[in-house]
Amino acid sequence: xxxxxxxxxxxxxxxxxxxxxxxxxxxxxxxxxxxxxxxxxxxxxxxxxxxxxxxxxxxxxxxxxxxxxxxxxxxxxxxxxxxxxxxxxxxxxxxxxxxxxxxxxxxxxxxxxxxxxxxxxxxxxxxxxxxxxxxxxxxxxxxxxxxxxxxxxxxxxxxxxxxxxxxxxxxxxxxxxxxxxxxxxxxxxxxxxxxxxxxxxxxxxxxxxxxxxxxxxxxxxxxxxxxxxxxxxxxxxxxxxxxxxxxxxxxxxxxxxxxxxxxxxxxxxxxxxxxx
Numbered sequence: 001x002x003x004x005x006x007x008x009x010x011x012x013x014x015x016x017x018x019x020x021x022x023x024x025x026x027x028x029x030x031x032x033x034x035x036x037x038x039x040x041x042x043x044x045x046x047x048x049x050x051x052x053x054x055x056x057x058x059x060x061x062x063x064x065x066x067x068x069x070x071x072x073x074x075x076x077x078x079x080x081x082x083x084x085x086x087x088x089x090x091x092x093x094x095x096x097x098x099x100x101x102x103x104x105x106x107x108x109x110x111x112x113x114x115x116x117x118x119x120x121x122x123x124x125x126x127x128x129x130x131x132x133x134x135x136x137x138x139x140x141x142x143x144x145x146x147x148x149x150x151x152x153x154x155x156x157x158x159x160x161x162x163x164x165x166x167x168x169x170x171x172x173x174x175x176x177x178x179x180x181x182x183x184x185x186x187x188x189x190x191x192x193x194x195x196x197x198x199x200x201x202x203x204x205x206x207x208x209x210x211x212x213x214x215x216x217x218x219x220x221x222x223x224x225x226x227x228x229x230x231x232x233x234x235x236x237x238x239x240x241x242x243x244x245x246x247x248x249x250x251x252x253x254x255x256x257x258x259x260x261x262x263x264x265x266x267x268x269x270x271x272x273x274x275x276x
Contacts, residue, residue: 001241001244001245001249001250001251001252001276002026002027002250002251002252003024003025003026003251003252003253003254003268003269003273004025004026004027004028004029004055004212004251004252004253004254005017005020005025005027005028005029005253005254005255005261005265006029006031006059006214006253006254006255007028007029007030007031007043007059008031008037008255008258009030009031009032009033009037009038009039009040009043010037010038010043010258011038011039011042011043011046014043014046014047014050016261016262017047017050017051017054017056018050018051019262019265019266020054020265021051021052021053021054023265023266023269023273024269024273025054025265025269026054026055026251027054027055027056027057027087027212027251027253028047028051028054028055028056028057028059029057029058029059029060029089029212029253030043030044030047030056030057030058030059031058031059031060032058032059032060032061032062032065032096033062033095033096033099034062034065034096035096035099035100036095036099040058040061041058041074041075041077041078044056044057044058044078044082045077045078045081048078048081048082048085048086049081051082053085054085055085055086055087056078056082056085056086056087057075057078057086057087057088057089057156058075058088058089058090059089059176059253060089060090060091060156060158060176061074061075061088061089061090061091062090062091062092062093062096062097063090063091063092063093063105063109063110063113063114064092064093064096064097064102064104064105065093065096065097067130068113068116068117068120068128069116069120069128069137071088071090071113071117072116072117072120072121072139073120073139073147075088075121075153076120076121076139076147076148076149076153077146077147079147079148079149079151079153080145080146080147080148083148083150083151084151086153087153087154087155087156088117088121088153088154088155088156089156089158089176089212090114090117090155090156090157090158091104091157091158091159091176092104092105092106092107092110092158092164093105107163107164107167110164110167111167111170111171112129114155114157114167114170114171114172115171116128117155118155118171118172120137120138120139120149121149121152121153121155122149122152123138123139123142123149123150124138125137125138126138154173154174154210155171155172155173155174156168156172156173156174156175156176156210156212157171157172157174157175157176158175158176158177159175159176159177159189159192160177160178162192165177165189165192165193165196166192166193166195166196166199167196168193168196169192169193169194169195169196169197169198169200169202169204169209170196170197170199170200170202171200172193173209173210174209174210174211174212174250175189175190175193175209175210175211175212176211176212176213176214176253177189177211177212177213177214178213178214183243183244183246183247186211186213186244186247186248186249187247187248189211190206190209190211190248193209194206206248207248210250210251211248211249211250211251212249212250212251212252212253213244213249213251213252213253214253214255230252234271234272234275237271237272238272238275238276241272241276242276254268
């Protein structure tokens with residue numbers, strides 16, 4: 001199993017990502033929430049210059065705050081300076097939109113957005129509807145080195161319900177989800193992805209479909225923490241991690257608080273990752 005960090009985007013805290021790379025974390029997921037944090041793509045650009053192995057991407061990019069061509073262009077720009085290390089995590093915008101008083105985008109709008117982004121990142125021409133008109137578009141002048149769609153940028157879709165998980169299977173390369181550490185619930189989510197893929201006429205291979213589960217600190221009761229999170233002694237957490245890995249989970253993503261983040265990723269490395 002891979003272990004990643006989800007980063008509250010802070011433009012002058014790139015050292016945290018460097019430390020995660022040194023500890024052996026595989027991915028840095030840079031959060032996109034414009035009302036509370038720094039710009040995620042600026043953070044990714046700085047991180048790309050100061051790291052060499054850790055994979056870098058959005059955790060997750062928000063569909064409701066940027067039009068699809070802009071999101072595709074932004075992550076393709078990062079791929080120009082971190083080729084083969086760049087990925088796109090993408091979601092409907094729970095935090096980023098709710099902080100502006102709006103609900104996340106609906107499933108149909110989300111699906112269309114994903115279709116456009118994936119096509120552009122695959123170097124294809126795609127119809128894009130904007131301001132009441134639909135026009136075909138594709139990236140221009142890529143050969144001049146402004147952006148890079150190669151190596152291919154994987155797109156990991158954030159989905160909490162069956163319909164959005166189905167979209168991950170339909171157009172995504174993986175699923176980002178938040179569920180209790182329960183193998184049967186994980187299996188159910190993967191089945192939703194499989195159904196989405198089959199409905200789109202797409203082959204689905206669970207072994208090559210990437211799944212990532214965020215794990216956050218929560219200020220709630222101990223009973224609720226144990227029911228909904230990976231929690232307990234180091235030995236208990238290692239057991240839970242092994243159980244999810246056996247069920248097919250590919251990555252566990254940590255999101256500690258800003259005040260404890262460096263201590264948490266170091267402790268988790270020493271007491272869990274290094275002893276699996």
